[in-house]
Amino acid sequence: MPDNSPEMSLQQAVLQITSLSKSYMMGEVRVDALKNISLNFYAGELAVLLGASGSGKSTLINIIGGLDTPSSGKLFFYGQEITAATESELTAYRRRSIGFVFQFYNLISSLTALENVQLVTEIAENPMSAEEALKLVGLGHRLSHFPAQLSGGEQQRVAIARAVAKRPELLLCDEPTGALDYQTGKLVLDVIEKVNRELGTTTLVITHNASIAGMADRVVRLRSGEVFEDSRNLTRLSPSELVW
């Protein structure tokens, strides 16, 4: 159900999702991954999309990120219809507006931390410097290390630096702590929270870890491809206060 509270409707909606459905064939079985979802996300929001495996959260974030197309329904990004975009328009959309953080970091193993970030700053329109982005995630001293020389947490922070260096309008984090231990996971969430707070980037974090919901402005719970709860936290917890 869309959040149409009076104070939110004053703010500009970054994303408008209307009646979005996605079904696909898995072998010979039809899977309805998303069923008629309508949601708006607003500038500067840090939202956590919570759901168990198979709830449709990854499908949703993939459609939002321009990696997948819905079966029906529409998605608008600042009023532009993304669901009607061509392949090259989608590439440009990802290039310009979206920052991705993946569960498995997806760093380029043949590039150093700095270069992995430069990979994005070289093709972005108004990026921050790669060094600056790495400083932001606390890796100012590990610039010339290759992924194989970094810990998992450090690799994920490089991935976050890479995602935010282009100053995206939307930061999409897909299970960012999924492959990390407790302490490192919290460190990474700290960085995501910091980016959201300091840069004001609209941030969507998808996770199956309910404890993470505490750090968000807003929590959207998904179940079997449907939104079954969309709530706001009165206060955001700092990631260091989270326990799981």
Added chain:
Amino acid sequence: MNLLHKKLLRELMRMKGQMLAVAAVVACGISVFVSMSSVKYSLEASRERYYSRYRFADVFAQMKRAPEFYSETVSRIPGVASVSSRIVADVTLDVPGLDEPATGRLISIPEYQNIPVLNDLCIKKGRYIEPGKTEEVIASKPFLEANHLLPGDHISAVINGRKKELLIVGMGLSPEYIYEVQPGAFFPDKRRFGVFWMSRRALSSALDMTGAFNDLSLTLAHGASEKDVIMQLDHIFKPYGSLGAYGRNEHLSDRFIQDEIKQVGIQITFLPAIFLAVAVFLLNIVLRRIVATQRDQIAVLKALGYSNEDVGLHYLGFAMIPTAIGAIVGTALGAWLGRGLMGIYADFYNFAELVYLFRLEDVALSVLLSFAAALFGALGAVRSVALLPPAEAMRPDSPVTYRAGFFDRDALRKKMPITLRIIVRNLERRPWKASISVLMIALSVAILIAGRYTYDSLDQMTKVEFIDKHREDITLIFSDPMPPSVRHSIASIKGVIEHEYYREEPVKMSFGYRSRRQSIKGMESASGLQRLVDKSGRQFGLPSDGILLTTTLATILGVRPGDMLEIDFQQGRQLHGNVMVSATIDEILGLSAYMDREALNRLAGDGGALNAAYLRIDQSKAGELNKTFKQMPGVGGVMMLKALKESFDELIAQSMNTSTVILTTFASILAFAVVYNGARISLSERGRELSSLRVLGMTRREISLILLGEQAILTLVAIPLGFLLGIALSVLLAHALSSELYRLPVVFSSFNFLFAFTVIIIISALSGFIVNRRLAKLDLVEALKTKE
């Protein structure tokens, strides 16, 4: 079929492009091996069969004129099995439909037995001559076919100064003329040279040779010493102007076939070896990649209870099945190619029956070799599979480690765009793989270069032989040595612009214990119609006093410039003398010795005789001149330089085009297999990275650049290396294919390099294009869900 077999087949189908590329490389190697070894065996067998069925002689001797009873004397020499004496003469022919005069070699055959004792004839059409009919002749098949003549047609010849009409009654072939060339020529000119067999009685009366012979052939008894028999023959016929007896190994026709067989033998070794080496490499990289991507499956199989052998053999199947397909296709292709090649040989060589024999041993050997190669290529990967503990296999492969390399120096790095940095690091990280890929692509470039090298070589040969060296239009070869006064009668012929003469004197040359039958050419000048030009086109002068030897002849005799050579003249006064080797010249064709004609006359101790004339003519008078030469007495042969060049060009075009097409195709397959597999493996290794880059906003073009850029760099590095390897391979080939008959000059045209470059670029672009299409199908979402 058990489940592992099913898995194997399904996965092979899934990677059919790569597997077909491997199979194609194996098929190329096997088809070259099978076709070449079957051609070699077929040539050997056809030759042996022909020789034994038609009683080809073992030893040959030519002399001026020897009394007939000496053939009886020879038959009593210990070791001689059978003897045949003949009369042989070269005459000028007037062939219907041919403007220029042609040359005929007349060979006597017995009138009554219907069968020569040695060097028998295979009558292909028509019949044997009838006793008493002196005008009847059997003509050689290539000559008749080239001139569109048939039994029943007439031809006229000038024999001993008299014109005689000859009736062709049969079309025949002889083991003596499997390679049919005019004496003094190296290349067949089927229209202008033919062999004719006619009755001994008719020929002896026409040539005033009754009760005498000038040609002797004999076969040796089992275990007899050829050398001893030759010595005795030389002794017997010395007073009769013997040119020295010789065995089959010096028989021109047999030499050409022997050389051909030797050359085919060389091709059997080098080409398949290259293809198998590439197959080993391809299987190695492909299997390593399969094993790397299937670590979890290997673990599961082992956890389920499959033994190391089961799993190891399963992965070995990935190497063996494409090899088996390659072996089957290669064998069939090889048999087809072999048969086709034999068809080309049938145009060059006149066998009574050219049999195509396909030996199972050759197939078995090649298949065995390719399976050994496949096993060798797969061994490393299969071993790692067998040794991998299941628990370890469950864990992902250890992450790829990169370190700063040469290109990471600050100055360089700052200039390189990130995509280029990714490419360079990938190459730097596995220098061995990159180097071997470069080597494999370079080998295909090398095959292209070496395949076309013979073109350039033959071009150079044509240039040196037909332009630089010979400037005459016509060579008149006299039947008998002429006195110097002949120049006046030739000079008086209307239309002759320039005329130059040479003496050709058969001698025995000796240095220490080595000796050789050879003729010395006494020239008037080396700057007139005939010049002395080596294989690189360098011009030599004629020594005023010494002797100039071709390099190969000098090597055979073991002499160097400055050494004194002993000369025994075989004819005339048969003097013995010494002459200093002044220099050596590396000529393309044959073995030669050159002297100044005056110096040769002095050494021979006579006033000089002339054996042939080079003429430059006024082309507008060619018609009249042709008529004159057709009837000119005392002329045993007429050679037209232009006609020789034309028939040489035709011959070369026919054979070279086929082999160039085959080699170009095979080299292209090789290059495609290497580049395509390289790109496919890169795609498999880096698919996830490339997907991540796409998600991060890179365009398809940008990620193509990363994927194909690596292959492009490898290809660009490989091309110059391939040029060098191609040159080395050509030099080796030139060396291996050189014989006493000819030495291939080592020359390369820029077109050769341009051709190889273009072919490789097209092939690389094509394989890049095919792999690039797969980039469009990258599953961006999937890549993000899985860990490497």
